[in-house]
Amino acid sequence: MFLLLLTYQGDLAEIDRLLPAHNEYLRRNYEDGTFLMSGPRVPRCGGVILAGGDDRARIDRVIGQDPFVCEGAASYEVLQWNATRSAITPREHAAPGASTRPF
Incomplete structure (x- = not known):
């Protein structure tokens, strides 16, 4: 699994301008099962994405x-890790069209 930490480099006006395209990017990666969870950091200085898989090169391509x-x-910081415990039922891949509702 991967924990992707985004840090904004520009001002929030630029982030807001790009947000619709970023949301489409998120949607595509949820649909194909790559992304499992995501949301903005608090305070609003970036975001966090939980991604499945073990192929770092693939994750780098997705980030690009x-x-x-x-x-x-x-910019992204990528942390790869092996999940050994979870209160969430594990799945190999998210089903197409899986819910992306906020918690």
């Missing part, structure tokens, strides 16, 4: 498609 990264508005 984020409009925030393409426009230089955010």
